[in-house]
Amino acid sequence: MKETSRKRRHHLRVPVLPEEKIQIAQQAKQAGMSVARYLREVGQGYQIKGVxxxxxxxxxxRINGDLGRLGGLLKLWLTDDVRTAAFxxxxxxxxxxxxxxTQDQMTLVMRTIVRPQADQ
Structure with a gap:
């Protein structure tokens, strides 16, 4: 376990190109980390897992809630409830x-979560 009470007092300076800076910042964001933490962990050989x-x-x-409501309406109709006689x-x-x-919409959203960001 890491000690969190210790202050980091040494800084490393790493020259990067503007596009490298952007790429590193994007990868840190995808991992849910600050750039400093991301670089520190990568530099120490930790495998970064995205969030x-x-x-x-x-x-x-939200989509799941919509499906539940729609399914409830269908169930109500199938039970021959008086309230659905007009349908x-x-x-x-x-x-x-x-x-x-709605199921198709849910599938699309799931694919954006499962597919790595670089593939999008």
Whole structure:
């Protein structure tokens, strides 16, 4: 375990090109680290593992909620509830199409999370 109470007093200066600086900063951000921590850990041979994009995870949670609501409506219709008597087959087909579209949207978001950032 690392000691966190010790202050780091020595600095290393590494000249880089502007595009290298951008690339290093992007990789540090993908790993959820500051540039200093990222370079320190890479320099000491630690394998860097990226963090999941929390914005994408929140988006998946929202989509999952949408699927739950749509599934609830479908279940209500299938139970012959009085409240759904006015819904005809066209409404149900639209609902099924929305569920399918939402599943497709969820698949796209999952692919952006699973696929490494460099591949996008």
């Amino acid at each position: 999941t994009d929390y914005q994408r995870v929140r988006e998946l949670a 005809g087959p066209e409404t149900i087909h639209r609902l099924l199409a929305r569920i399918e579209a």
